[in-house]
Amino acid sequence: MVIGVADFAVNLSSVVDNCIPVYAWVYPEDRNKGFYDLALTADMLSYFIKNVGPYGYKKLANVQSKTMFGGLENANTIFYNENYITGTRYYEETFAHEVAHQWFGNMATEKSFAHLWLSEGFATYMATLYMENKYGADRARSMLIGDRDTVIDFARISDLPVVDEKTTDYMSLLNANSYQKGGWVLHMLRRQLGDSIFWRGIRNYYSIYAGKNADTHDLQMVFEKVSGKNLSVFFRQWLYSPGIPRLQVQWSYLAKEKKVSVTVKQLQENTFAFPLELQLRSESGNSQIAVVKISKQEETFSIQVKEKISSVILDPNISLLFEGKASVK
Ligand SMILES: [Zn+2]
Numbered sequence: 001m002v003i004g005v006a007d008f009a010v011n012l013s014s015v016v017d018n019c020i021p022v023y024a025w026v027y028p029e030d031r032n033k034g035f036y037d038l039a040l041t042a043d044m045l046s047y048f049i050k051n052v053g054p055y056g057y058k059k060l061a062n063v064q065s066k067t068m069f070g071g072l073e074n075a076n077t078i079f080y081n082e083n084y085i086t087g088t089r090y091y092e093e094t095f096a097h098e099v100a101h102q103w104f105g106n107m108a109t110e111k112s113f114a115h116l117w118l119s120e121g122f123a124t125y126m127a128t129l130y131m132e133n134k135y136g137a138d139r140a141r142s143m144l145i146g147d148r149d150t151v152i153d154f155a156r157i158s159d160l161p162v163v164d165e166k167t168t169d170y171m172s173l174l175n176a177n178s179y180q181k182g183g184w185v186l187h188m189l190r191r192q193l194g195d196s197i198f199w200r201g202i203r204n205y206y207s208i209y210a211g212k213n214a215d216t217h218d219l220q221m222v223f224e225k226v227s228g229k230n231l232s233v234f235f236r237q238w239l240y241s242p243g244i245p246r247l248q249v250q251w252s253y254l255a256k257e258k259k260v261s262v263t264v265k266q267l268q269e270n271t272f273a274f275p276l277e278l279q280l281r282s283e284s285g286n287s288q289i290a291v292v293k294i295s296k297q298e299e300t301f302s303i304q305v306k307e308k309i310s311s312v313i314l315d316p317n318i319s320l321l322f323e324g325k326a327s328v329k
Pocket of ligand 1: 097101119120123
């Protein structure tokens with residue numbers, strides 16, 4: 001619980017679905033900027049109600065405040081860093097993250113800190129989905145690439161899994177595993193199961209655990225049920241084991257057979273299993289996509305092509321959390 005005492009200018013931005021008032025509480029000198037910036041949250045509320053489930057509270061108040069964080073998602077009364085009120089709506093993504101927490105973190109809450117990604121990874125990815133819906137796929141793409149770079153850097157210095165039962169310094173769990181890697185796990189679930197099963201899983205998880213507590217296993221059970229798939233390998237490697245795939249991919253064009261031979265080597269300690277998308281480009285500018293199923297430390301695939309291939313791009317649609325490049329054999 002937090003208490004904020006200040007002189008505030010208060011604005012009723014809108015009333016969502018005729019019953020949820022959305023307010024801005026800002027410093028009087030920032031009233032124009034703050035009312036303008038924070039009015040964005042009404043549309044976020046509508047988006048999450050439509051896609052995830054009912055909002056759990058009677059109002060949403062957005063408060064300009066002192067906080068060491070960008071935002072703090074107190075139930076129905078979100079505190080935002082005072083410097084995030086700019087009059088330019090620059091921090092829209094942070095606003096979406098905090099609003100998403102009203103569903104994930106506040107209403108459906110992790111059973112313990114080891115499962116913090118059920119708050120932070122969800123809020124991170126829900127903000128990406130919101131921005132994708134509003135601004136298009138390119139926006140989500142650049143957010144995902146940025147998050148992936150953060151995870152790659154973090155994986156170099158940490159040997160801890162996302163579900164971290166050992167750490168007792170809870171502040172240190174506010175890290176790239178809980179936020180960006182957690183978000184990426186949801187993104188890979190979406191890519192591998194498809195949008196409609198993904199959203200059904202999200203909605204089912206929320207409807208079962210709103211007002212309750214859940215852990216990672218509970219989420220796995222929900223997604224196994226909606227997809228009809230066994231996801232134990234997926235959950236084990238991405239959430240209960242440390243690291244990400246570090247790939248060395250070498251390819252060559254075999255002119256006689258009109259084939260491309262691709263060798264994929266995993267350089268990290270734990271071997272992962274995942275689909276890898278390859279874009280094979282020819283000199284004339286044509287390209288084709290091939291998906292190879294990786295499950296071993298080293299594997300070679302042979303892919304039939306129509307013309308001479310001049311380059312191979314890994315993961316062209318930004319669907320995999322990994323590090324590495326393709327080079328010619
Ligand atoms: Zn958060």
